[in-house]
Amino acid sequence: MKTKTGRIISILLALAVMLGLFAAMPLTAHAADLGTSIGNSYSVSALETAIQNSLNALNSGDTFTISGSKTNVDKTMKLTIPSGIKLIWKADYSGVSTDSSTDGWYLLMLSGGGTFEMVEGSIIHASTEGSHSRLLCAGDATTINVKGGSLKAYNCAIWTNAPVNVSGGTISVENGTANGAILATGSNASVKVSGGTVEAAGDSNAIVGNASSSVTVSGGTVSSESGRAINNAGTITVSGGTVSSKTGYALSSTSSGAITVNGGFVFSYGTSITGSDNASVIRSTSGGTISIGGTAVVCAWDKPSGTPTYVAGKSTDLTVNSGGSAKWGSSGPQNGIHYANGANTGFFQISGVKPNPPIRLAGDDRYQTAIEISKKSWTSAVNVVLTSGKNFPDALAGGPLAHMLSAPILLTGGTAAALEPAVLSRISQLGATCVYILGGESAISAGIFNQLQTAGYTVQRIYGADRYETSVAIAQKMDQIRGSAPEFVFVADGTNYPDALAATPVAALKKVPILFTPKDRDGLRAASAEYAKNCGANKAVIVGGTGVVKPDVVTALTGLGFTSERVSGADRYETSAEIYKKYTSVFEGNKAVMATGLNFPDALAGGPLGAKLKAPLLLVNGTGATSAPVKAVIAGMPLQELYILGGTSVVTDAVVNNHLG
Numbered sequence: 001m002k003t004k005t006g007r008i009i010s011i012l013l014a015l016a017v018m019l020g021l022f023a024a025m026p027l028t029a030h031a032a033d034l035g036t037s038i039g040n041s042y043s044v045s046a047l048e049t050a051i052q053n054s055l056n057a058l059n060s061g062d063t064f065t066i067s068g069s070k071t072n073v074d075k076t077m078k079l080t081i082p083s084g085i086k087l088i089w090k091a092d093y094s095g096v097s098t099d100s101s102t103d104g105w106y107l108l109m110l111s112g113g114g115t116f117e118m119v120e121g122s123i124i125h126a127s128t129e130g131s132h133s134r135l136l137c138a139g140d141a142t143t144i145n146v147k148g149g150s151l152k153a154y155n156c157a158i159w160t161n162a163p164v165n166v167s168g169g170t171i172s173v174e175n176g177t178a179n180g181a182i183l184a185t186g187s188n189a190s191v192k193v194s195g196g197t198v199e200a201a202g203d204s205n206a207i208v209g210n211a212s213s214s215v216t217v218s219g220g221t222v223s224s225e226s227g228r229a230i231n232n233a234g235t236i237t238v239s240g241g242t243v244s245s246k247t248g249y250a251l252s253s254t255s256s257g258a259i260t261v262n263g264g265f266v267f268s269y270g271t272s273i274t275g276s277d278n279a280s281v282i283r284s285t286s287g288g289t290i291s292i293g294g295t296a297v298v299c300a301w302d303k304p305s306g307t308p309t310y311v312a313g314k315s316t317d318l319t320v321n322s323g324g325s326a327k328w329g330s331s332g333p334q335n336g337i338h339y340a341n342g343a344n345t346g347f348f349q350i351s352g353v354k355p356n357p358p359i360r361l362a363g364d365d366r367y368q369t370a371i372e373i374s375k376k377s378w379t380s381a382v383n384v385v386l387t388s389g390k391n392f393p394d395a396l397a398g399g400p401l402a403h404m405l406s407a408p409i410l411l412t413g414g415t416a417a418a419l420e421p422a423v424l425s426r427i428s429q430l431g432a433t434c435v436y437i438l439g440g441e442s443a444i445s446a447g448i449f450n451q452l453q454t455a456g457y458t459v460q461r462i463y464g465a466d467r468y469e470t471s472v473a474i475a476q477k478m479d480q481i482r483g484s485a486p487e488f489v490f491v492a493d494g495t496n497y498p499d500a501l502a503a504t505p506v507a508a509l510k511k512v513p514i515l516f517t518p519k520d521r522d523g524l525r526a527a528s529a530e531y532a533k534n535c536g537a538n539k540a541v542i543v544g545g546t547g548v549v550k551p552d553v554v555t556a557l558t559g560l561g562f563t564s565e566r567v568s569g570a571d572r573y574e575t576s577a578e579i580y581k582k583y584t585s586v587f588e589g590n591k592a593v594m595a596t597g598l599n600f601p602d603a604l605a606g607g608p609l610g611a612k613l614k615a616p617l618l619l620v621n622g623t624g625a626t627s628a629p630v631k632a633v634i635a636g637m638p639l640q641e642l643y644i645l646g647g648t649s650v651v652t653d654a655v656v657n658n659h660l661g
Contacts, residue, residue, distance in 0.1 A: 055091050066091045072127070074098045076106055081114030081142060089118045089149070094125040106137040106159070113141040118169060122149030138162045141188060146171060146196060155179055161186025166220060167195040173204050180208040184233070189213040191233075193241060195220040202226055203248070209233030211255040217241045217264065228252045229268075238296070239263040242348060250298075252283045259284060262294030265339050265348055270300040273321050295344035297324035299337065309640040312355040313660035316638050327661055328355040356640060358594075358656050361609075362647040366601030367411050369646060371426045373605040374408035376643070377612045381430040383407035385608075386423075386448075387438045388414040392497040392600040393467035393516060394438040396504055397474045399607030401462075403508035404481050405436065409605040414439075417447030427457070434458040439470055467494050468516050468525045475513030475531055485536025486512040491528075491553060492543040495519045497600040498572035498619055499544040502579050504607025505593075505617050509586045512537075522552035533560050542566040544575060572597045573619050573627035580616040580633055590638055591615035594656065595645040596622030602646030609643070622651040626658040634659055 055068035065088040073095030081087050097107055107124060110116050116138065118124070124135050135153045138144050138160040148168040151157045154175040158164055164182060173181045181200050184191045184207065191207055197220060200206040205227040207215055215233040219241040222229050226247045230236050234257040243250050244267040251259055251266060259282055270279040274290050277283075281300045282290055292298055298321040310316050310328040320326045324341040331338075336349040361376055363369040366389045374381075385402040387395040389411030402409050408430070410423050427435065435452050437444050440463040452459045462477055464470040471494070479486065490507050492500035494516025507514050513535075515528045524532065532540070540557045542549050545568040554564045567582050569575040576597070580587070593610045595603035597619035610617045618630050634642075642660070644651050 055093070062086060063088060068092070071095060073107060076109055078109040078111075079116075080112040081110060081116060083113035083141070085112075085114040087114065087116050089116065089122045089124070092123040094123065094127050096126055105155075106134045108136050110136060110138040110142045110144070115143045115145060117145040117147060118149040118151070120148030120168070122169075124149075124151050126153040126155070134159065136160075138164075139186075148196075153181075156183055157181045159183045159185070160189050162188050164189075164191045166191070166193045166198060170197045170199070172197070172199045172201070174201050175204060180205040180227075180231075182207045184209045184213040184215065186210075187212045191215045193217045193220045193222055195241075197221045198223070200224040200227055205229070205231045205248075207231070207233070211257065217243055224248055233257065236260070237262075238266060239294070240344075241265075242267070242346075244268060244348070249278075249283045250281050252285075253288050254285050256286050256288045258289045258291065260291045261296040261298060262291075263296050263344055265344075265346055266296070266298045267337075267348060268300060269303050271302045271319060272300060273298050273319060292321050293323075295323075295342040296321065297326065297339040297341045297344060299324070299326045299339060299348075301337075301350075307352050307354060309354040309356060311639040311642045311660065312357040313657050314634070314639055314642075315661070325661065328353070330355055330357075356642075358642040358644050358660075360644045360647070362602070362645070362650070366604070367413070367420055367423060369602045370409060370411040370605035371422060373609050373645065374410060374426060374430070377609055378408045378430060381407050381432050383434045383436065384427050384430060384432045385409045385436045385438060386412060386444065387604070388412065388443040389601055389604065390414060391443070391467075392501070392604060393494055394443060394470055394474075395604040396497060396500040396607065397467075397471040397514050397516065398436075398438045398462075399504035399611070400507040400511060400513060401436070401438075401474050401478050401481075402608040403611040404478055404511055407432075407436070407608070409608050411601075411604060412444060412448065414444040414448065417445060418451050419448050424451075424455075427452075432457065434460070437461045437463075438474065439463050440465075464527065468518070469527045471514060471516045472527045472531045475515065475535070478511065478513055479535060482511055486510075487537065488512055488539035488541055489532060489535065489537050490514045490541050490543055491517055491524075491549060491557070493517065493519045493548040496548065497603075498597050499548065499568075499575055501595070501600065501603055501607065502572075502576035502617055502619055503543045505610030505615065506579060506583045506586060508607060508611030509614065510583075517549060517553050519548050519550075522550055523556040524553060529556060529560065532557065532562065538562055540564045542568075543579070544568050569629060571627075573621065574629040576617065576619040577627070577629040577633045580618065583616075586614070587616055588614040590640040591643070592634065592637060592639060592641075593617045593643045593645060594620055594651060594659070596620065596650050598622055599650070602650050606645045613641075613643070615641075615643070620651065620655055620659060622646070622655055623649075624655070626655070631659045 054070040058065040063086045067090040069092040076097040134156040136158045144164045146166045151171045156179045157171045206224045207230045211234045214235045216237045218239045222243045224245045228248045229243045229245045229250045231252045236259045238261045240263045242265045250268040268281045274282045300319040302317045312329045318326045326339045329338045331347040334349045361372045383405040464473045540562045569578045591613045
C-alpha cells in the first residue's frame, strides 16, 4: 500500500511541477494537495486528516505559498522541496510532534535542495518543552530564508546542514538548557544574519556551528541570556548588527578558524575583550585568530552585584576595544550603553542598571544658585550660614564651619537694608533658628542683621578687620565647637579663590580651618601667625604653588613649630585634582561636584555640599578646554552622581561630557 502511494506521489509531483511551469493562472489547493505536489512521507489521507481545511497552498510557477492556521499539531510534516522550487510559509503552525523516531523530533523536516522561506506574519511554534520541541530540520542543500515571522522552540528552532539566511523575524529558544536557536552543524551549513533577531534563553546558545560551518552577522541581533551568542563555528565574521551575551561569551570558537569583527557591536559581561577565560567577550581556545578593526565596538562590562548606578556619559566598569567608545546613558525610557566607532553608532539596552545624568544645580543668579544647592541636601537645618555673594573669602573660609554646624551656605548682596526675599524665604523653609553672618557690616549690613533678629532668629556675626582676620575668627569658632586642636591647618591665597575653593570639602570633612595669606606678602599676617602659634596644631598644608603661596610662608610656619607640605598642580584645575588624590580616603568616591574655575559666585556654596555628599569639588574651565588631570580623576572614580554648579553659561554641557568621556 505504501509503495503504491509512493508511486502516486511521484507521478503527482511531476504533474504538479508541470502545472506550475505552464499554468497561466495560479492554482489554489488545500495543503493536503500540496503534500502530493512536493512530497511527504505520509499517505495523502493521513496528511488530509492532520491538516485538511486548515492550511492552503497557492501555486504560481515555481513558488508555493502556504497560509492558514493549524494548532496542536502532533505529527512531523516532511517536505521534499526540489531544487528550483521555493516554498513561502505564511501559516500559523504550532504543536509538538509525538513521533518516536529522531526525525519525528521536528514539526517540519525539509529536504530536496529547494528554498523554504518564512515571511512577515508567519508562525511556527513548539507548544511544549522537551527534546521533541524542535521546529525545522533542513538537510542536503535546502536553504532556509527567514525574512519575517516567528519561530519559537524549547529545544531547537533550526537544525541545518544547509544555508540559513536571516533578514527579519525572530528565531528563539525558551529553554535555558536547549541545544540552541540555530544549529548549523553540517559540512554544508552556514548562517548569515543581516536583520531580525536570533535569541536564546538561559544557558542556551543562540547560534552553534562546527569546524566546517561559517556564521556571518552584518545586521540584526544575535543574543544569549547566559550562554554563548555564537559558538564553535569554523569562521565567525561580524560586520554589523549586535551580538551579545551576559554571563557567557559573545563569540566563542574551539576550532582553529578565524574570528573577525570589523563592525557592529559585540558585548558580554567580563573584564577583557579577548582571551581564553570566562571574563572575555571573544574567546578562542584552539589557536584561531581573532581580528578586531574597522568600526567595530567590542565591549565588556565588569558587572557589580545588585542594581548598579552610574553617571550617564561615563564608562565606569566598561572595557572597550581600541578606537571604540561605550558610555552609560538612556534612550527614551530605556537604560544602557551608547557606543560609537566612527560612523558605527548605536544604543544597547541593558535592564537592571541606572544611569544618572549629571545633576545641574543652578538658579537665575548666584543667590538663587546657592538656594538650589541648599535644596539638594538640606530639607531642614537648625543653623544657616549667611555670607556675601559679592566676594569669595568669607564664604570659602566659612565652608568648614558650615559643615560643623550642619548648615547650608546662603548668599546675599549684603549692602541693602534688607535680605533678598527669596533668601529670607529659604531660611524660613529650612526651619532654622540661628543665622551665622560671616563678615563685618561692610560685607553684610546692620539692617540685615536687625531684620533677622526682628524676625525671631538668633543672629551671630563672625568677622575681623579684613578677610585674613575674618578667616582667623572663623577658625577660632571652629575650635570652640570642636573642643580640641585641629589636625592641621590649610593655608591658601587670600587674593584669589580657586585653590581654597577646591580645598573646602576636605577642610570641612577634616574639621580644619582655612587660613588666608596675601599672594604678594612674605610670611604670614600677624593674626594668622598668632592663631597658628596658639591653636595646638603643628602641621600646615599649603594649597597652590609657590606663585600663589610664597616659600617665605613655609619659613614662617617652620618658625612656629609647624611641618609643612604643599599640594598643587600646574594650574587651578590640576590643583583641584591633586587635592582629591591626596585626600581620596575622606570621600566616598561615587559622587563628585564640578564647578567652574573661571569665576567664584556659583561655586561659593558648593563646599558644604561637597562635604555633605563626601564628594570632591573639581574645577574645570567651564567654557573651554578639557583638563586632562581632572578627566583622569573622574575616569578613576566609580561615579554614581555628578553635580554641576551653575547653568550652562557657566559650565557647558560639552565641557561636562568631555570630562566624563
